[in-house]
Amino acid sequence: MATHEHDHDHDHDHGSELSEMQLRVRALETVLTEKGYVDPAALDAIVETYETKIGPRNGARVVAKAWTDPAFKQALLDDASKAIGTLGRVGDHLIAVENTPQQHNIVVCTLCSCYPWEMLGLPPVWYKAAPYRSRAVKDPRGVLADLGVTLPKETGIRVWDSTAETRFLVLPMRPAGTEGWSEEQLAAIVTRDSMIGTGLPQAQP
Amino acid sequence: MPQECGEPVFREPWEAQAFAMALALHARGLFTWPEWAATLSDEIKRAQAAGDPDTGETYYRHWLNALERLVAEKGVASAETLTRYQEAWDHAADRTPHGAPIELRPDDFK
Incomplete structure (x- = not known):
């Protein structure tokens, strides 16, 4: 003792x-x-x-629905809070931004760590850390490369800076090889990082 | 992605309590999200200026600083009141056998 x-x-x-x-x-x-x-x-x-x-599954279900339902996708891009409200969920002050072959979106909060909690749960530690908050704006391609995400040269990157009044949800591109998948199967491959824009959903066999 | 897995939401219970108090006070209308974000980002800036590495590990310390500051600014509880309660809790801990639940009693206040 x-x-x-x-x-x-x-x-x-x-x-x-x-x-x-x-x-x-x-x-x-x-x-x-x-x-x-x-x-x-x-x-x-x-x-x-x-x-x-509450966790990233709420957001993943929204993304999966947008991938399978064009009318919902359009509604989501027009007014994300309203579209998510029709699913009986809450997503205050939310804007959905769509990844395309021409533009990849990445979300950051340079001031503190505003984050769409209702859709993604609580933010990961790196999202709250100074290196990500400052570097994502200056060198998004470098940040993505560090996270193992390489985009084609012709794809532009747009960085969205969250505020207390506006939060962003990235709508990733539906990966090839997922034709005919159900919403549940699709939701399972939508990662938290893919909705922040720091990852890409992968179709797994 | 290594950051996908095994990441604790809260590292310690006090972080969860501090998080929940901010949500509850906001729901009650004590402050708006813009006020919260402004106060929190100011606390983060202050901590950085004072040498905090700001790696996300100390995030809930900044969060609690912001919470205490807003509670004082809104006239709910002054820094002096909070200190008095902290000392009372410290006294309660001292007299509580190790392992037993710590509870506050009126005689913990000096």
């Missing part, structure tokens, strides 16, 4: 420790709860929803 090596404060030997961040979060939550601004049970529900229920 190494307990007595920490004898600078005898209380701590038998007590518990909370980190600075834990203390700050608990303090804030207690104050907000006492003042009626938050309900701890509702906070747990939010966390559970984002950890388990």
